[in-house]
Amino acid sequence: MGDIGEGVEGSSLSSFADDTSVSLPVTNAEEVSSLQKDLDTVYAWAASNNMQFNEGKFEMVRHGQKLNLKNETKLYTEGGQKISALPHAKCLGASLSEDCSFHHHICQVITRAKGMAGWVLRTFSTREPNTMLTLWKTLIQPLLDYYSQLLAKQQYCTS
Template sequence: MMDIDEGIQHSTLSSFADDTNINQNVKSLEDVEELQKDLNTVYNWARKNNMVFNNDKFELLRCGPLENLKSPTDIYTEDGQAISTSREVQCLGVYLSEYGKFQRHFQETVKKANKVAGWILRTFGTREAECLVTQWKALVQSILDYCSQLWSPHKVADIQALESVQRLFTRQIRGMKSLDYWSRLKSLKMYSQQRRRERYIAIYVWNILEGLVPNPSGIVLHPSDRAGRQCARRAPPSQAPHKIKTLLGYSFNINGPKIFNCLPKEPRDKKGCSVEVFKRDLAEIPDEPPVTGYSQLCRAVSNSIPDKLDLEQRDTGLRRCGGPP
């Protein structure tokens, strides 16, 4: 399938195993025609290679506000059937919506993680930390981590819903029920789910700068002798609608460099080392997830890495001035 994209002129085609996606930025009827031409090219490739696509699995996701191009136009399969439009599609395990949000993915992730966590507690009679934490890391954490750099939420309700899976599970561990959630995390040497997601984002940006992973977001290095290694700052288009600015503002393209740039200079400047060496310096950032009953105790605006480091800097400044710690 290495040559499946040969002849594609207007669209972007991507394949992984038996999943193939073709994307086109549609702003006019001519763009619709160009997308259909590229699809026909793929159909011709399949015939030449004695392959048959399963038309029943075709899905069409239309994003954007141009309703005048959505209703009157159709995209067709090889045998001339109009491909049905879906409001949400699942691509490599992640639910994408026509509005660019991941609400369905949050819900499905929480549901699946709770199901597996419940199975662990029903199957294993022990409540010892070593056993349950091992099962958690092996079977549940991977569900909550998968592709989180892409869909990491910014709304408090979504953050708390994902955090609640770990909060309820750790409460069942022997000796943990009497401790609050923040204390349980410290005792079990675990990160909150929000901290894990932001660490993954920072680590992925570092990997991009090290040339270890692809850079589809176009992140650019902007070094400084004084501030150290940083990414060029990015911002949503100033003329974009508010909802678009919000979506873009919390996307990896913009949020990734923001999180990386706020890290202390020492980890940002690490080069030519392993990921494990880079990760060590991220362990000292306070981790106080905003779960129900504890949010009011947080001195920072949120538990995000930028807000926590900003609070530390303010505290350091107060101590230098002789103020309260």
């Protein structure tokens, strides 16, 4: 995996465990071609290393004001499937949105934390402070703390 980025010229490639992302600021059609070329380079690397990507998991988030560029350009997987443009996609545990906010991510975190708190309250009949504190620190607080520095300046979800 250490050489997966060799040959990628214009794009930024990052990998963590079994996740890989390829990104490039695109302001014109030539840069779209450059991004597709870099994707094709990664696909060739996968083929030469006897590896396959799960094309069903390919996601693309588009940022910016140029609606015609966003609407008219397309990127493709190795198998020729069009990569879907989504309003938000997950990257290394954070949900990135096309409006460059973390609103969707914050709402997901709050929903997971509320769900876990509900599970704790339904599962454990004791309300002894030390037990509740241990459960909070072990099961709920890590959900809230993950990416907390990144999200510190964002507006919180009220729903």
